[in-house]
Amino acid sequence: MREGRERTWMSKRIGRLPGGCRQTMAFLVALGSLAVLGGCVTPIEVKQASKAQLDLLTTLDGAVGDLQQSFDQFSKSKQARIQEDGRIWIARQAIAAAFPKEPKSRVTADSLFDAHKKAVQPWIDYAFLADDIQAAIDRIDARLKTVTDSALRTQLTNEKLDWQRLQLDLGKKPESVKQIEAVIVDDLNDEKKTAADVKKLLDVLRAQVALMKQLAGRVDAWLAIDVTITQEQADSLKAAFSSATSALGGAK
Secondary structure, eight states: OHHHHHHHHHHHHHHTSOHHHHHHHHHHHHHHHHHHHTOBOOOHHHHHHHHHHHHHHHHHHHHHHHHHHHHHHHHHHHHHHHHHHHHHHHHHHHHHHHSOSSOSSOOOHHHHHHHHHHHTHHHHHTTTOHHHHHHHHHHHHHHHTTOOOHHHHHHHHHHHHHHHHHHHHHTTOOHHHHHHHHHHHHHHHHHHHHHHHHHHHHHHHHHHHHHHHHHHHHHHHHHTOOBOOOHHHHHHHHHHHHHHHHHTTOOO
């Protein structure tokens, strides 16, 4: 009796809705009734296929992550190797510039050591740092614009002078050393650009895989829900649908 009253009440409520809303409500009632009446028991083959797809996407997501990490390590290793090999070439050019094949005066061990310390080692130690030195000077200038404490300003000024002195000393670099360093810097920048481009592609790929994995997870969760009904529930739903259509002026 209670269920009958509820169905009658629902039919009357639907009947009071405007025409467009009544049609929409009737469609939703019909759709819901047909879906439940027909049951929603997912075949085991479909469940297995959905689970396999979700597992595959999970594996793919992990593989892309591993590939991204491995490529990052490979790129950093390659950049380090370019710098190491570059320092060797810089050392060769610096030695050739500092020690001509036919010296004009007698060469001693002490003079060789001093010349190496002044005219070779600095170009090796501070190779590829021209941009970093200028960036450090720019950062100090930016801080000096906001710092008011006199002691801190003095400290920053002295630090800036040290960087500028180093920059001035590196400006005395032999032309042959500058040329070979410029070639190596170009190679290094090319490798960095390649690494950045590949990283962007892998980021996009990983985002796409993550989206597919999320969607597949939702589908798998829905497929795992089996809706089964009793005959009494089916008869009750049929009666409710019939009452709703009658209230809307349709045939039973």
